[in-house]
Amino acid sequence: MSPVRPAPGGPAAWRPTTALGRALVVGALGVVGALLAGEPAVVVLAAPFVTLAALGVVHRPTHDPVLDSRLDHLTLREGVGTTSRLSLSDAEDAEYLVRVTGQPPYVVMRPSGGRVGRLLVDGGVPEVEISPRRWGRRMLGEEKVALYTPWAGYRFGPVGIGGQWTRVLPTTAPYDSRAEAPQPLGLVGAHRSRRTGNGTELAGIRPFQPGDRLRRVNWRVSLRTGDLHVVTTRAEEDTGVLLVLDALADHGASDGVDGAASSLDLGVRAAAAIAEHHVRRGDRVALRVVGRGHEQVGYGAGPRHLRRIQDRLATVRIGAAAEPDSGVLQLGVTGGAVVVVLSPMLAEPVATVAATLTRRGVAVLVVDTLPPDPRPDVPEDADATLAALAWRMRMVERSVVLDRLAALGCPVVAWRGPGTIDDVLRRLARRARLPRVVGR
Template sequence: MTDNPFRTLDLAVRRRLDSLVPGDHDSSRLGAGSEPEEVVRYQPGDDVRRIDWNITARSVDMHVWRPRADNQLDTWVLLDLSPSMAFGTVTGEKRDLAAQVVWAIGELTDAPGNRMGIATLSPDGINWGRPDRSRFAAHRCARLLDAVDHREGTAPPLADAVDAFARRYRRTGLRIVISDFIDPDGRHEEPFDWQLPLRHLAARHDVIAVEVTDPRERELPDVGSVVLADPESGRQRHVWTSDRGLREKYAAAAMEREQAIHRGLIGTGAEHLRVDTGRDWLRDLAAFLRGRRRTAHTVGHPGRNRHTR
């Protein structure tokens, strides 16, 4: 890969992203801060300056309010660069679109004190990037793509990567997993191996699962005889795509897999955002963020927000 995928993100796109910036991040944990989060009975050692006199006057016990922690946002992205992500039939490959999503995340979460780190999953294994200011870390993503060995081969299982992802950085924050969630063995039914580790991740962090797809993964075109190759295993098969029955079975199986992945992701407590190489991914991202704003009272509490696009 020689072209920088961010060159396609011109000034107009930047302006569209600027309109999506949701503002400062509210911590999901109690701690030192200034904004009231909950009112509890007074315990010896509590700060008497935080006594809630209104509630105390209405009850027989003294109550104090505990503040929401004014923490800085700690974002980590797990970027799947396994061979199945090196596929695309419209404007680019899925891994290029995934890199642009990382770039957008960096722009949206960029604020003083906020950090972002990027881990990549590829046939080279799991590689951990150095956390940096969100915008700077995201802009290094193009170099990450260039550095990855794109040879055919099998990457470590996504389940192992998510498990390592959860264990490596335990400070509560935002965790984003970007993948096509395609099983190298062709499995398309629940339970998926990545569900349990993703559930553990979502129990501690805000988790967004970004599924990257391509139109040809849902519909087989009528182009006669073609040779299809599995990017993970290298297996090949000749297919006669003019067979209408075959195309219908392919579409039905693809729909079943898509629905199973959606159910699997939502069942873990993660939020699900689907982006596609054949769609306006910025529009999908905008719709997703608007949904998060509508449920702002649950955003920041792991496992509670179920909005999906």
């Protein structure tokens, strides 16, 4: 942020305060009245005002200060704070400083309200601690600063200082899953494959064949049968995880990271937790946002790729897209991938995508992100009774959609933090190993 340099005589220059003007007027009137009336007592009453006016004029400033405000961090997580620091130069004439920081939604500050004042000779420039409480892009650090000379004779400002755009990443709850992927298909990873290979999971024991490694020989079975037998193991592969986030609408009220969560809050935080878990296990993770922004991140792995996903989640915008994302091929689903749909299941395109992929044999898991007690937004001029009736009808339609998905074999589970999808992934993995009848 560039330093603020006021123009001479401009709105940010040193100007006499109201206190100085009042002291000059009252002192002058008292002295003149005492001379005209011949009353020395009036001079005694006006003496304090004359003294204050004289001290204020004596400390008249000669230099215009230069202000510069900066934040310690431009990327934060929900609930984590940063410090807004103000630097001054050419401020030898100032004695007292006042900072008033703007408070955008979902932001808390210390001191409360972002207002602080201090004598510069006591402890230097005061600092303001800022903590965003919800993910997204926030303009932090906007403030107005005023300086006062000794005896409050002159005031500099208030000067408006622009803030800095800060990216607030969604918080990730402690999430760890030991469930294996339903259909792993990759090079190397931590999931058991259906094919044999070099791994640690026992697949069976078979007779020795040319090319088998001697360290795989099972001597106990070989001595009992009289023929060499080797141990076969399952290969360990990685899998592709596609996260589909529904950002067409946001249902429920959001009170930040410490309060109630809306449907989009639950979806964004759940996506961040699932992505972090699978990236740490070495899986390939992709993100697709169904909404106005069309945020999308291709398959990848590693900490840098995880940061890309978190950055995209922090910039999710609510609203319907120009064209409904009902096309299955647009999701880029590949063989062996697991599709995790995070949605309140109130939009028809999202339900259509989940049903179509399930019919194709893709492992699909729907995470229901609708809050337990959602409060729909009702316009002031709307009838509350009709709005409540419409919402109940919408909930009935939603329950029908969820029942149809369950009948197709697509599990639906509500997000409740760590361990939410473990049991579902285990069932999908067991179902993937069963023989399947294919019609021709």
